[in-house]
Every structure is written in C-alpha cells, then in structure tokens.
Amino acid sequence: MRLAINQKSRKRIAKKYGGSFNTGNIQPVWDPANPNGKPTAANGFLTATVTFTNLPNSNSAFGVKTARLKRDGDVVATNKYAVFFDKFGANHPPCSTCAGCPNWFWYWREGDVCGIPKNGKCKYDSTLGAGVAGTTEPWGDGVIRLGPDASRTYSFPRSFQCTYDSVTYLDLSGIGRPGWGIDSIVSALRHEQEHLDIYATFKIRFGIIPRNPSDLDGDGLPLASEETYRGLKTDPGNADTYNLKSYHSDYSIYGDQELRARFMEQNDASPYKAYPERDWAHPGTNHRINYEPDEL
Numbered sequence: 001m002r003l004a005i006n007q008k009s010r011k012r013i014a015k016k017y018g019g020s021f022n023t024g025n026i027q028p029v030w031d032p033a034n035p036n037g038k039p040t041a042a043n044g045f046l047t048a049t050v051t052f053t054n055l056p057n058s059n060s061a062f063g064v065k066t067a068r069l070k071r072d073g074d075v076v077a078t079n080k081y082a083v084f085f086d087k088f089g090a091n092h093p094p095c096s097t098c099a100g101c102p103n104w105f106w107y108w109r110e111g112d113v114c115g116i117p118k119n120g121k122c123k124y125d126s127t128l129g130a131g132v133a134g135t136t137e138p139w140g141d142g143v144i145r146l147g148p149d150a151s152r153t154y155s156f157p158r159s160f161q162c163t164y165d166s167v168t169y170l171d172l173s174g175i176g177r178p179g180w181g182i183d184s185i186v187s188a189l190r191h192e193q194e195h196l197d198i199y200a201t202f203k204i205r206f207g208i209i210p211r212n213p214s215d216l217d218g219d220g221l222p223l224a225s226e227e228t229y230r231g232l233k234t235d236p237g238n239a240d241t242y243n244l245k246s247y248h249s250d251y252s253i254y255g256d257q258e259l260r261a262r263f264m265e266q267n268d269a270s271p272y273k274a275y276p277e278r279d280w281a282h283p284g285t286n287h288r289i290n291y292e293p294d295e296l
C-alpha cells in the first residue's frame with residue numbers, strides 16, 4: 001500500500017501507524033523493513049509491504065478488503081485491495097475427502113461457489129485425463145469425481161447427426177453453456193447428475209451382457225423411453241443413435257445416454273448454480289485479468 005503524505009504528517013504517521021489490516025482469517029507478515037506495519041517514507045509516499053502466508057479456513061475471507069492508515073489513532077486514509085487464492089495451488093486447509101486437491105476445488109466447495117456437493121458425494125480425482133471434466137459410476141459409489149480439467153474450459157461438439165426416423169441433424173449449439181472456471185464446473189456436475197438420475201430412474205446398467213430385456217441396445221435407457229426421454233428421440237435398437245462415438249469410442253456403448261447428459265447440462269432448472277461474486281480464484285471471475293482462457 002502506498003499513500004501520499006505531506007512533510008508535516010510524515011513523522012507522526014511513521015511513529016503511530018500500526019498496520020491493522022482487515023483480512024479475516026488471513027495472517028499478515030510484515031516485511032522486515034516494516035516491523036509491525038511501520039511504513040518506509042520515500043519520495044513523498046509511505047510504503048509498507050506485507051505478505052499473507054496462510055490461507056484462510058473460509059472462502060468468504062477472500063475478496064475485497066480495506067486497508068486503513070491511522071495517525072494518532074484516527075483513520076486518515078483508506079485504500080481498497082482484494083485477496084485471491086492461487087487457483088491451481090494446493091495450500092488450503094486439510095481436505096477430508098481428497099487430500100492434495102487444488103485450491104479451486106477446496107474453496108469453491110467450502111464457499112458454495114459453483115454447486116460442488118459438500119456431503120462427500122463429490123471428490124477431486126487427479127487421475128482423470130485431459131478433456132475429462134468428470135466421471136461417476138451410478139451403480140457403484142455414486143460419487144461425482146472432478147478432474148484437473150473440470151475447472152478449465154468446457155466445450156464439446158454440439159451438432160450431432162443421425163439417420164433415425166427422419167431426424168438427420170440435432171443441433172444443441174443454441175442452448176450451449178460452454179464456459180470455464182465455475183461455469184465449467186456447473187456443466188460437469190449437471191452432466192454427471194444426469195447419468196446418476198437415469199440409473200436411479202430405470203435401474204439399468206449400460207453396457208452389460210447379457211442385455212436387460214427392456215434395454216436391448218444396452219444404453220441404459222429402456223425401450224419404452226428411448227423415443228421420448230428428456231424430449232429427445234433416439235433409436236431403441238441403437239445405443240449410439242447420433243454417432244457420438246466419433247468423438248470418443250466409449251460412447252458406442254451408451255451414446256444415447258450421453259446425449260441426454262450433454263443436453264441436460266443446459267437445463268436452467270439445474271440444481272447446480274454458479275455464484276460469480278463468490279469466486280476469488282486467481283485466475284477467476286473477479287480477478288482483473290479475469291478468466292481469459294489464455295491465462296491458463
């Protein structure tokens with residue numbers, strides 16, 4: 001913090017200034033040249049350098065703060081500043097569900113910044129590969145796992161083609177929610193939730209052999225629902241009506257279910273929601289260099 005001063009005030013300010021920063025749980029450590037916040041005067045400015053060594057226990061401790069300069073106990077000047085955390089660092093307080101998770105996962109979950117569940121039903125998984133935002137195993141532990149790429153950018157081809165029942169082209173691009181940072185997390189969570197919901201609704205595990213009698217193509221959607229579920233029409237005899245396997249071979253088994261998951265990412269009634277005003281990651285929504293993809 002630097003403040004302009006006049007000569008008359010200089011001595012009294014230098015003597016009395018105590019360096020009281022309103023920083024929530026964050027502890028300031030003053031530069032050796034500025035013990036206890038005592039500023040150094042040079043060229044008409046008072047300067048005091050402080051380093052914040054520990055990260056707080058709460059996301060709400062980040063954000064806009066006010067530095068106050070006192071003289072003889074009276075506030076003579078204030079200045080706004082903002083405190084951010086290193087998005088990809090991992091120096092947050094201990095994590096009970098996934099030790100070593102990045103700061104974005106820990107603080108965005110703690111502060112309910114983008115809907116990451118706190119009940120153990122969502123964990124960070126460093127082993128997920130590039131381009132894999134999240135995974136879940138509905139018939140297993142039902143936990144949504146978010147990977148390193150979940151918080152970066154989200155985009156996926158949204159034009160799908162098929163030849164089933166005269167529908168030759170399905171374009172979801174107009175309702176897309178490509179995004180990044182906290183918006184990408186919301187999309188990933190809603191996507192995996194759809195896989196969980198489909199299994200909870202129909203109780204059919206996709207890809208199993210022998211086939212469930214009500215799901216002959218094995219995509220986890222029963223015959224009676226293939227042409228109507230979520231307002232999308234897919235072939236009851238083809239697990240991947242829209243040829244999503246052209247993007248990833250796994251989808252040959254359950255492309256019709258994957259199509260619903262991608263469709264539901266866009267659902268305005270999604271239980272998952274982003275709160276940009278709570279995002280204090282750097283880079284992130286509120287940083288002055290913002291969240292341009294180039295920053296990553």
Ligand SMILES: [Zn+2]
Nearest residue numbers: 191195258261
């Ligand atoms: Zn999926």
